[in-house]
Amino acid sequence: MRLIVTALALLSLVGCASSQLSPTGEAVYYALQTDTSLRSWVDACKDVSPSAKQQALTTQQNWWKRNGAFVESADFGLTHDIITVTDDRAETGARMAMAITWQVVETAEQEVSELMQNSSDKDSLCEGILAQYNDGERDLRGNETLYNSLVGLQRRAQNGADDLKIKQASVQARTGKVYGRSFYVVEKMTKREGCPGAKVQLLKNDWPHEVYDARCPDGSYLLARCEWGNCLIAD
Structure with missing residues (x-):
């Protein structure tokens, strides 16, 4: 804080x-x-x-x-x-x-x-x-x-x-x-999805729209799309 x-x-x-x-x-x-x-x-x-x-x-x-x-x-x-x-x-x-x-x-x-x-x-x-x-x-x-x-x-x-x-x-x-504003938000979301310690990478930086890729320790991937800091894991 x-x-x-x-x-x-x-x-x-x-x-x-x-x-x-x-x-x-x-x-x-x-x-x-x-x-x-x-x-x-x-x-x-x-x-x-x-x-x-x-x-x-x-x-x-x-x-x-x-x-x-x-x-x-x-x-x-x-x-x-x-x-x-x-x-x-x-x-x-x-x-x-x-x-x-x-x-x-x-x-x-x-x-x-x-x-x-x-x-x-x-x-x-x-x-x-x-x-x-x-x-x-x-x-x-x-x-x-x-x-x-x-x-x-x-x-x-x-x-x-x-x-x-x-x-x-x-x-x-x-x-x-290049930095993404929603990095911490995506990092938290990956933990919720059962992917702690993921390596998060910014794929698209066009604020307020951002796209992130998260590589999980088990080798799987998650894709997160964000708008104004509100992010969703893509299906």
């Missing part, structure tokens, strides 16, 4: 060393966490019933139309500031990004798992939670404290996309290495 706080503290507008996040850092984490929580609810509710599945897919589509630009901007802010801060220390920046992605996914999965396990009526639980997202109760603009930071991130993303690509390409050219 200390690594997560340190990484977020490196985001823009942070002055001297402090355990408190800047408004920008809070906005980044808030946007990514809210989006990932919805994705976790969608994944869980799709398996509850046909009606829950339909509601989940519709909710995700509607919420993204209203909030997608903020999520993309938050992701830009994270990637841009890590690249800028670490520069030549590309591995440090990559590990920070991986750690933050893992923490966001881990927190969302735990929340959803605990509530689903303790519920005697999963259909009603899904209906209630998904309605909050669909009706705008969990829209990112609803947080008045962080709204201005989210708007600022959106402007930065619009003006700095080309600059970010140039910096990423420069780091990759100097180091000869």
Whole structure:
């Protein structure tokens, strides 16, 4: 957890060393966490019933139309500031990004798992939670404290996309290495699949889409496809 706080503290507008996040850092984490929580609810509710599945897919589509630009901007802010801060220390920046992605996914999965396990009526639980997202109760603009930071991130993303690509390409050219944000997530998933100690390798790095290959100690292979840090083992 200390690594997560340190990484977020490196985001823009942070002055001297402090355990408190800047408004920008809070906005980044808030946007990514809210989006990932919805994705976790969608994944869980799709398996509850046909009606829950339909509601989940519709909710995700509607919420993204209203909030997608903020999520993309938050992701830009994270990637841009890590690249800028670490520069030549590309591995440090990559590990920070991986750690933050893992923490966001881990927190969302735990929340959803605990509530689903303790519920005697999963259909009603899904209906209630998904309605909050669909009706705008969990829209990112609803947080008045962080709204201005989210708007600022959106402007930065619009003006700095080309600059970010140039910096990423420069780091990759100097180091000869390509990192995947979802590495820790895939590593954890392989353990769940009965493949501890797997050698995980990035096959496709086109964030937010990534593909990983995991070679198990027994010689078998697993293929993981990821979107925004949410990964699934391919059949």
